[in-house]
Amino acid sequence: MSVTTIDYGKLFSAGLPDPAVRWAPFPKYYFVGGNNDPEQIPIEGLVEAAASVLRREGSKLAIYNLGMGPQGYPGLRQFVADKSARQRGIKAPIEDILITTGSGQGLDMVSKLLVNPGDTVLTEEYCYQGAINRFRKLGAKLVAMKLDADGIVIDVLAQQLAELKAHGITPKFIYTIPTIQNPTASILPLERRHALIALAREYNIAIFEDECYADLLWDNVEAPPALYALDPGCVIHIGSFSKSLAPALRLGYLIAGWDIMSRLLPLKGDSGTGALDQMVVAEYFSQHFDRHLGHLNSILRGKLDAMTEAVAREFGAVAECWTPKGGIFLWIKLPAQIDVRKLVKPAAAAGIVFNPGPEWAVSADNSSNCLRLCFAMPSKETIRDGVAELARVCYEQTGIPVRSGNITRS
Amino acid sequence: MSVTTIDYGKLFSAGLPDPAVRWAPFPKYYFVGGNNDPEQIPIEGLVEAAASVLRREGSKLAIYNLGMGPQGYPGLRQFVADKSARQRGIKAPIEDILITTGSGQGLDMVSKLLVNPGDTVLTEEYCYQGAINRFRKLGAKLVAMKLDADGIVIDVLAQQLAELKAHGITPKFIYTIPTIQNPTASILPLERRHALIALAREYNIAIFEDECYADLLWDNVEAPPALYALDPGCVIHIGSFSKSLAPALRLGYLIAGWDIMSRLLPLKGDSGTGALDQMVVAEYFSQHFDRHLGHLNSILRGKLDAMTEAVAREFGAVAECWTPKGGIFLWIKLPAQIDVRKLVKPAAAAGIVFNPGPEWAVSADNSSNCLRLCFAMPSKETIRDGVAELARVCYEQTGIPVRSGNITRS
Numbered sequence: 001m002s003v004t005t006i007d008y009g010k011l012f013s014a015g016l017p018d019p020a021v022r023w024a025p026f027p028k029y030y031f032v033g034g035n036n037d038p039e040q041i042p043i044e045g046l047v048e049a050a051a052s053v054l055r056r057e058g059s060k061l062a063i064y065n066l067g068m069g070p071q072g073y074p075g076l077r078q079f080v081a082d083k084s085a086r087q088r089g090i091k092a093p094i095e096d097i098l099i100t101t102g103s104g105q106g107l108d109m110v111s112k113l114l115v116n117p118g119d120t121v122l123t124e125e126y127c128y129q130g131a132i133n134r135f136r137k138l139g140a141k142l143v144a145m146k147l148d149a150d151g152i153v154i155d156v157l158a159q160q161l162a163e164l165k166a167h168g169i170t171p172k173f174i175y176t177i178p179t180i181q182n183p184t185a186s187i188l189p190l191e192r193r194h195a196l197i198a199l200a201r202e203y204n205i206a207i208f209e210d211e212c213y214a215d216l217l218w219d220n221v222e223a224p225p226a227l228y229a230l231d232p233g234c235v236i237h238i239g240s241f242s243k244s245l246a247p248a249l250r251l252g253y254l255i256a257g258w259d260i261m262s263r264l265l266p267l268k269g270d271s272g273t274g275a276l277d278q279m280v281v282a283e284y285f286s287q288h289f290d291r292h293l294g295h296l297n298s299i300l301r302g303k304l305d306a307m308t309e310a311v312a313r314e315f316g317a318v319a320e321c322w323t324p325k326g327g328i329f330l331w332i333k334l335p336a337q338i339d340v341r342k343l344v345k346p347a348a349a350a351g352i353v354f355n356p357g358p359e360w361a362v363s364a365d366n367s368s369n370c371l372r373l374c375f376a377m378p379s380k381e382t383i384r385d386g387v388a389e390l391a392r393v394c395y396e397q398t399g400i401p402v403r404s405g406n407i408t409r410s
Numbered sequence: 411m412s413v414t415t416i417d418y419g420k421l422f423s424a425g426l427p428d429p430a431v432r433w434a435p436f437p438k439y440y441f442v443g444g445n446n447d448p449e450q451i452p453i454e455g456l457v458e459a460a461a462s463v464l465r466r467e468g469s470k471l472a473i474y475n476l477g478m479g480p481q482g483y484p485g486l487r488q489f490v491a492d493k494s495a496r497q498r499g500i501k502a503p504i505e506d507i508l509i510t511t512g513s514g515q516g517l518d519m520v521s522k523l524l525v526n527p528g529d530t531v532l533t534e535e536y537c538y539q540g541a542i543n544r545f546r547k548l549g550a551k552l553v554a555m556k557l558d559a560d561g562i563v564i565d566v567l568a569q570q571l572a573e574l575k576a577h578g579i580t581p582k583f584i585y586t587i588p589t590i591q592n593p594t595a596s597i598l599p600l601e602r603r604h605a606l607i608a609l610a611r612e613y614n615i616a617i618f619e620d621e622c623y624a625d626l627l628w629d630n631v632e633a634p635p636a637l638y639a640l641d642p643g644c645v646i647h648i649g650s651f652s653k654s655l656a657p658a659l660r661l662g663y664l665i666a667g668w669d670i671m672s673r674l675l676p677l678k679g680d681s682g683t684g685a686l687d688q689m690v691v692a693e694y695f696s697q698h699f700d701r702h703l704g705h706l707n708s709i710l711r712g713k714l715d716a717m718t719e720a721v722a723r724e725f726g727a728v729a730e731c732w733t734p735k736g737g738i739f740l741w742i743k744l745p746a747q748i749d750v751r752k753l754v755k756p757a758a759a760a761g762i763v764f765n766p767g768p769e770w771a772v773s774a775d776n777s778s779n780c781l782r783l784c785f786a787m788p789s790k791e792t793i794r795d796g797v798a799e800l801a802r803v804c805y806e807q808t809g810i811p812v813r814s815g816n817i818t819r820s
Contacts, residue, residue: 004669007614013522013526037472041471049459104680170422200416204416247472248686263426270511
């Protein structure tokens with residue numbers, strides 16, 4: 001610490017995270033992160049929305065929270081209420097809606113609301129890393145819920161809950177992404193949703209429903225109503241504008257009744273979510289949501305097809321893909337003898353970044369041969385070339401895949 | 411909790427804050443909060459800036475942090491670097507600048523960096539409530555630094571530090587607002603700045619410099635260079651766009667060398683600050699900062715004059731005002747026998763909200779007869795009427811002020 005004139009080492013608090021490393025630009029094949037397609041940002045629509053909303057309400061920016069309270073810009077809350085009613089079956093007045101600074105803030109707030117060190121939390125066996133990390137940081141013990149192609153396997157969960165109860169353990173909540181699960185991109189069927197709620201009520205466990213990707217459904221895919229729509233009395237619901245529009249905006253939302261909302265609000269702690277972001281998105285999406293999402297989803301579907309085709313071509317039968325019903329990622333299972341963590345460094349040397357399964361799972365035991373590839377940001381050409389490069393790296397490291405389609409490696 | 415279908419009371423974590431109450435619109439005379447003058451928001455300038463920056467770089471919104479790293483939009487960091495060099499004497503490359511989600515996030519991060527429960531922190535005896543609350547929440551013990559009309563009284567501080575050392579106590583940091591102190595609005599002279607740094611180095615204490623209000627200086631008022639400019643090796647510097655432009659935007663900044671920055675970055679935890687806010691402010695202020703601030707400060711000065719004249723007219727000699735050299739608030743001392751906390755309820759009944767001294771001080775002992783009135787948001791007429799109402803309430807509750815100027819109460 002050559003530039004410092006005091007010894008900061010004596011002053012740092014205990015238990016700090018490791019220091020950051022200097023940021024570096026993305027490598028060529030960047031298949032991680034919840035990024036979107038840069039070409040689909042509706043520039044002119046946002047320009048028009050900004051002009052319109054600033055001229056109508058811009059003077060309110062002079063006041064914290066626009067002088068309209070800590071739950072967020074009412075125009076955006078109304079949009080969330082309308083969209084959630086229309087598409088997710090949720091009947092919530094804007095008093096039950098909170099705009100958050102990204103859905104990550106919702107994750108932080110709900111975790112703090114419910115988790116004491118040592119508490120048990122149930123998560124899907126393959127699960128969003130940001131959620132797993134947050135729960136564990138607060139000292140939660142995670143119990144993995146078994147997944148199949150339709151999401152949580154209810155019978156297994158029922159058995160787990162009975163066993164936990166027999167051991168005197170009451171989990172605090174079930175964290176689930178029922179609609180475009182992250183990373184498997186499945187959709188939980190209606191009867192399983194009802195069964196999940198029945199279990200939550202039987203065992204007095206809250207359900208924490210994360211619907212970050214629920215706007216990204218392929219054409220003709222229908223999702224059942226949100227869990228919150230089926231029973232708002234035991235569900236806390238979060239969503240995001242990162243996936244439907246743009247993650248750099250930092251806009252998410254949380255839906256809960258006042259009993260819960262009143263306990264969550266004091267945990268927000270950021271003096272409000274950025275108001276210009278809120279105003280512009282409300283103005284734009286109030287008019288253009290369906291058209292924007294219809295177009296975006298067709299583009300994303302095309303990129304997924306490019307990726308699944310490339311995986312089939314390059315990896316052949318050794319790669320099993322879960323079939324996404326929407327979203328921005330593909331979850332791939334390789335043969336059990338491959339530990340994808342050993343591919344991270346050689347892949348990075350080839351300009352490839354991917355999510356190794358153990359970072360997206362409760363346990364490495366059933367995920368060390370899995371990986372997640374995100375397809376929204378890269379072009380189709382980059383997807384094709386990157387998957388081919390990844391197959392080459394995998395072959396060099398593991399001898400697999402030797403052959404697929406008309407490609408033979410040696 | 412009638413609408414819930416499970417008993418959340420069994421699930422809440424320990425030590426939650428009190429529940430929020432439903433938000434209500436501001437009362438008539440709202441003299442609290444770091445709000446700005448709604449009429450001074452440069453609407454057309456922001457519309458133009460939004461169009462320009464969105465057309466140039468809007469597609470980057472598809473990527474977290476615009477794909478440009480966690481320290482914030484480079485255009486805004488460059489603006490902060492230029493402004494800080496020009497006006498505060500700070501030589502910092504943009505690598506040493508972090509855009510924060512309001513300066514409150516900077517306060518959170520620096521507190522977490524340095525404070526363990528039981529640690530001692532030095533703050534000015536009258537001090538920003540948001541800082542006091544954050545430090546105490548982490549378990550810090552606050553030691554008050556004596557203030558006079560020019561800020562921290564160095565001789566007294568030197569004596570305190572010697573005494574703390576004699577008791578084996580090493581404070582973690584000195585938190586100071588040296589340029590437009592909150593709430594006294596004083597400016598620390600250059601020789602005191604040098605003396606403060608010498609003490610920090612002698613006792614190995616970090617200086618946490620908060621310059622949230624340093625852009626709001628009256629015409630012909632000169633501020634000495636920032637403490638960070640005098641010794642970046644022992645100072646962490648934060649600033650804000652809430653006061654120079656608009657608090658609803660949630661934009662602040664932090665300046666520190668990489669030794670410190672690399673430890674702070676992992677504590678940010680919000681996946682980036684809202685990018686549209688950053689881009690629009692960078693675009694607008696890169697061209698219009700001096701003109702905007704010159705105009706804003708002349709307006710604020712006029713409102714301060716309206717307030718000090720009203721206080722003199724309504725309270726007369728019983729109210730001693732600290733003389734602001736800039737900013738948005740007035741710190742007033744009433745006779746020692748008045749406890750302003752007893753005025754809060756009757757004032758609220760008359761539609762008046764103010765900051766009672768004990769909420770803006772380390773101790774109630776020397777602040778229970780003090781109050782802070784903010785003047786940026788209300789109109790001059792509201793300021794005049796509100797101060798008159800406050801004097802009436804004060805007289806009804808305490809018998810003071812009986813008479814001032816040509817006003818006699820009975």
